[in-house]
Amino acid sequence: KNEVEQSPQNLTAQEGEFITINCSYSVGISALHWLQQHPGGGIVSLFMLSSGKKKHGRLIATINIQEKHSSLHITASHPRDSAVYICAVQPDSNYQLIWGAGTKLIIKP
Amino acid sequence: EAGVVQSPRYKIIEKKQPVAFWCNPISGHNTLYWYLQNLGQGPELLIRYENEEAVDDSQLPKDRFSAERLKGVDSTLKIQPAELGDSAVYLCASSPWGQGGTGELFFGEGSRLTVL
Numbered sequence: 001k002n003e004v005e006q007s008p009q010n011l012t013a014q015e016g017e018f019i020t021i022n023c024s025y026s027v028g029i030s031a032l033h034w035l036q037q038h039p040g041g042g043i044v045s046l047f048m049l050s051s052g053k054k055k056h057g058r059l060i061a062t063i064n065i066q067e068k069h070s071s072l073h074i075t076a077s078h079p080r081d082s083a084v085y086i087c088a089v090q091p092d093s094n095y096q097l098i099w100g101a102g103t104k105l106i107i108k109p
Numbered sequence: 110e111a112g113v114v115q116s117p118r119y120k121i122i123e124k125k126q127p128v129a130f131w132c133n134p135i136s137g138h139n140t141l142y143w144y145l146q147n148l149g150q151g152p153e154l155l156i157r158y159e160n161e162e163a164v165d166d167s168q169l170p171k172d173r174f175s176a177e178r179l180k181g182v183d184s185t186l187k188i189q190p191a192e193l194g195d196s197a198v199y200l201c202a203s204s205p206w207g208q209g210g211t212g213e214l215f216f217g218e219g220s221r222l223t224v225l
Binding site: 013033035041042044045048078086090096097099101 | 150152157165214215219
């Protein structure tokens, strides 16, 4: 069983839909990262959080430390949101990030 | 503020040739990472520096890979000789934190290597 699991693996939605991507992990963590990677592009950090909720524009990230679960939400999705979204956790025992497999999101116009 | 700068963006070489990648992190970021990313997969850590010290190089294939960060600022990653299986994207990232914390990661655009 992977220490970081994302769901769904693939998601296709229509423009304007509300998107939720989930991340579950099995280790104690000090922080969780959400990152975005466009096809052929570099990786961009969206959020780093250790508790509660963060919002940036149309993106919202939440984390429940007790349940070892985080969600990334996109409101009013747009085709330019099409990318791979990656969850990565920093275990509280060391600094090396554990990466999820990513969720490939396609938003159709 | 400039982001993490990597060069070259693309490199095509024949197997057994050497190749080098360069990374200039964000100013003031003491932690620098080199990752390898294969198509459709997540990044795999090769080496992590805190300032000029390589604090984790356990996953760096030292028979052919080497890295340096002599003045604790920019860094180079070298492969000599390159093998077909080295074809991948080599990502550099920097972070303002060190000493056990990761902090927010800032990635460069990556250097895509194709070994023929």
